[in-house]
Amino acid sequence: MSDSPTGVDRDPEPRPLREDPPAESRRTRLWRLGFNLLPAYRGTGARVEHIAGDWRYVRVRVPLNWRTRNGVGTIFGGSIYGAIDPVYMTMLQRILGDGFTIWDKSAALEFIEPGREALYAEFDLPNAETEAIRETLGPGESTDREYLVSLVDDEGEVHAACEKTLYVRRDE
Template sequence: MPESLRTRLERLAFGLFPAYAGTGARIRYIAADWREVRLELPLGWRTRNYVGTIFGGSMYAAVDPIYMLMLIRNLGPDYVVWDKAASIRFLKPGRGTLAARFTLEEAELDAIRAALRTERSVDRSYAVELTDATGTPHARVEKLLYVRRREPRARSPDLRASP
């Protein structure tokens, strides 16, 4: 699916948002429906560690917010999504640009909605690999996300009304 003008602008905004820009990663693609996101993490002065490979913190930070944002965009405002836990397994040192591809299937969204019809909340696990140009994985990140339906807010009393 091609990018929309909106997702193209959102992709560019990632590069301006200080917390994400500091990772050194670049979002390369966001599908118009937010069901696929691709990013690159180059080896450079901002991402290089003491031994000359990509800093593990940069690897994690590059992928950290993506699945949460994808779920928020796809489930909509009636749902609350939070990161609950994460782990990273380093497989090989990153000596060049690494890439990650995130996908979210409609069946996964349907499963979340169905589970939340009977449960107060659900935890969902997602994994993504950072790979080099040949497809060799260098790190695997697993994210555990918490999802629940948003509870309707109680109306606050009108404090301006006089007794």
């Protein structure tokens, strides 16, 4: 991370969007539809565009339109955060299953460049990450996990970066 007050790197490296994301399944297509119809998520103006069949990859799009535009004509920070807020928690819940409790604990959002066009966030959870959680937590034990997600434009230029801390507990 960096020495910024939020702990988020002020100048993360540009990240072009994946051209060939992992395939969706019928089930994750239904989850994507449900996510986008959920009133709390729909209100952000964002849309989940893709959920991999194994839940290890998710892509979200935040368009610049009448629902997401702020008073100065750029994407509203609340729409940016609302778009990314539930994603890592949901991914971990789906991958780890019912034997774990997962909660958002904290977040630090750094606005780097105003969003004057659609922004995208890509979430990745490698197999090694979830296996480490399974192997290190015994019944009743918990840990905090940190994840960084950047919001980028079509060219991969970073406009915002968010560090999320999630609480993970193995149920007894």
